[in-house]
Amino acid sequence: MKAGGKIPEIELSPLDKIRYAEAQSTRQLAAARVKADELIENTKGEAKKKIAAAHQIGAREGSILKKEMLSKAEDEAQAILEQGKKYADLLELKGKQFMSQAVDQVTDIILGLEPGGKQDEY
Secondary structure: OOOOOOOOOOOOOHHHHHHHHHHHHHHHHHHHHHHHHHHHHHHHHHHHHHHHHHHHHHHHHHHHHHHHHHHHHHHHHHHHHHHHHHHHHHHHHHHHHHHHHHHHHHHHHHHOEOOOOOEOOO
């Protein structure tokens, strides 16, 4: 050993230098592959999380939209029912009025009265 405690450097042959460089490249390539695989797995995991979140958001928004549409349809159906009831009530009133007039006319005819309640003179 030399003074100062340094290890003497060994001169490598050109073939050994090539082998050493090849070994370093192989280690670097393997490390890069491991890193790439980790990145791919992390990306897949993130994608799965985002897809699941998108499904949940879509389901919530779809449910809200469905409820809104059902509510609107129920309101429209209720309005149609109310309109139908009003029309039925109107028809019933007109029917009663017509029936009352018909009864009056039939009574007048049976009693021999002129329309309006005056008695026919014979």
